[in-house]
Amino acid sequence: MIPVLIAGGGPVGLATALELAHHGVRSIVVEPRTEVSWLRPRAKTTSARTMELFRRWGLAAVIRERAPLPVAWSDEAVFATSLLGREITRIGGCFGLDLAGDDLVAEPGQQVAQPLVEQVLREAVAASPHASLYAGRVEGMREDGDGVSVTVSGREMRAEYVVGCDGSRSVTRSAIGARYEGRDDARPNFNVVFRAPGLAERVPHGPAVHYWVLSPSQPGLVGRLDLADTWWCIGQGVAGDADPLLLVRALVGDDIDAEVLATDPWKARMLLADRYAGDRVFLAGDSAHQNPPWGGHGFNTGIGDAVNIGWRLAAVLNGWAPPALLRGYEPERRPVAERTIAEAAQNMATLAPEVTDPRLAGDDDAFDEARPSVAAAVERAKDSEFHSLDLVLGYTYAGSPHICDGAGERLPHRWLAPGGESLYDRLGRGFTLVGDLSLPAAADTIKAAADEGIPLDTWHDPGPGPDPRPAPESNGLALVRPDQHIAWKGEGDPRAALRRATGHA
Structure with missing residues (x-):
């Protein structure tokens, strides 16, 4: 079997x-x-x-x-009238791409x-x-x-x-x-993957993970799949029978020669x-x-x-x-x-069609008049889309039948050495007891795990030294699950905590 x-x-x-x-x-x-x-x-x-x-x-x-695309290549999203057009605003620190070496993440x-x-x-x-x-x-x-x-x-x-x-x-x-x-969203979208030699050298905005096109005639976004000639784009509000080359040209802002490699019509669900x-x-x-x-x-x-x-x-x-x-x-x-x-x-409630303005397609005076209000609207509406670490890292399992009271969050991360050793690298494949192992509760936890046959590694971490660092435990200890979430914070009976965390209780 x-x-x-x-x-x-x-x-x-x-x-x-x-x-x-x-x-x-x-x-x-x-x-x-x-x-x-x-x-x-x-x-x-x-x-x-x-x-x-x-x-x-x-x-x-x-x-x-x-x-x-190397992680250091860009962490910015650019909003412009087209890929080759005028820039309206940009948002940095997107998608946690700027966190290399930060204590926040491994x-x-x-x-x-x-x-x-x-x-x-x-x-x-x-x-x-x-x-x-x-x-x-x-x-x-x-x-x-x-x-x-x-x-x-x-x-x-x-x-x-x-x-x-x-x-x-x-x-x-x-x-x-x-x-x-x-439910499904009513609005259609149309993805195109295309090859366009020489296009990258013409983009005036520098590297970006997304180029959002705020054009009344064809809103959408464009991005690179590699640092050679392969790109992707999404036409927002575009049905599946659209001409993909015309869509690419509209988002780029020029009648470029492009080879369409694939198309994919879809609706958000x-x-x-x-x-x-x-x-x-x-x-x-x-x-x-x-x-x-x-x-x-x-x-x-x-x-x-x-x-x-x-x-x-x-x-x-x-x-x-x-x-x-x-x-x-x-x-x-x-x-x-x-x-x-x-x-x-x-x-999704605010996509490119919702923040564009017809004046952006006008002369320089019209563009300059519209740009501040559009930029402000973009920054208000899209900040949470690009800066979502509270969701990506901050979800907890509090309330789970296998999480003790006051626990459930991901173990706060930090680097143990400048050479790239992470606290997470010290966690075992089963459960790991992290904290001050000189505490009596630590010995009780280790014995209880052995008695119950629960695999338990340990990492001695006596607490903050001269430099402040995250302290996940409320009582000097944290019982960390295989998925790096905290099951127990060292208060109460260790055996009961282990049994609850493993489904025995």
Whole structure:
């Protein structure tokens, strides 16, 4: 019997397999595509939090080395009348791209197209002794008391557990009787990937992660996929029957010669599954939630799902937690998705058409007259879209059945040495006790973990020295879960805290 079968081999399915492999648990990822689809990049922002999770698997550096846009290339969004037109305003510090070396994070964000991330994850799965990729399509499944029978391209497989990462048309979601709740946005959008040699040298605004085009005739945005000649653009309010070359020329602001490589019409969706789990089947990524892309949260939320359900399944399958631990997945992850959908929808409420002004297309006097009010409107409306670390890093699992009172947040990060050693690098693959290990409660916690068979690493951190630094613990200690969230802050009975954190209580 397969310990975990994962339906869907996109980034979330592959991440689930790698989290399980991180804990020594075997899985099979079932995916109909034999190769990564490179021409429709869709997600382009990998958040600082996702990069921290990739660092746990040793992949953050690999992704940065292979990303065509170095993280230092730009952290700015430029708003202009066209790619080659007049600049209106700009916003800096976007998407956590400016956080390299900052104590706030172990990894800054990274602009990189989703297919490249997926390829790196595929290679890591292929190299793992615990994970494998199976070419096939999940067609149905049925839970019973001992496992899950899964039909894969006409063949039946048996698994102890299934994680459905099979997207918006999820067979897994249907199998557990879950359904989406929410709505689609009425406005159409049209993505184009194109090649335009020599265009980069003509852009007057310098490097940017996004160039927003505030043009009454054709609003949208443009960005680079690499530092050569490949670009992407989104026409806002553009239907799928549009001429892609004309759209590119309108957003660029010139009748350039461009080779259209791919097109992708779409509408934003604000959908959340009414339930995330059966008894042995769980939903993650787009099978559980979909949100508008504005703010770059979509696949990043799915990676958070993968890590959360992955370490739980590993704990159960490795024998140090009961199946009750799995019941904490939905109450922790569903509220995060709900908040993400709401914030992305708020970002979508003000797009390029809402902040443009016909005077911007006029002569210099008309442009100068309109520019201050438009710039102010952009900065008010879009600040939270580009500066969303309160969501990306600040979500908590407070209120979870497996989090003790007063805990639930991500362990505050800091660098331990100038050479790049992170506090997170000192955390174990199971639980980690961080803080002043000379305290009596530390010895009690270590003994309780040994008695209960719970894997526990320790990191002695006696408290702030001459330089101030984050102090996550309220009583000198913090019990940190495998996903870097704090389960307990050292107050009360350590054994009870460990039992609660692992689903025994």
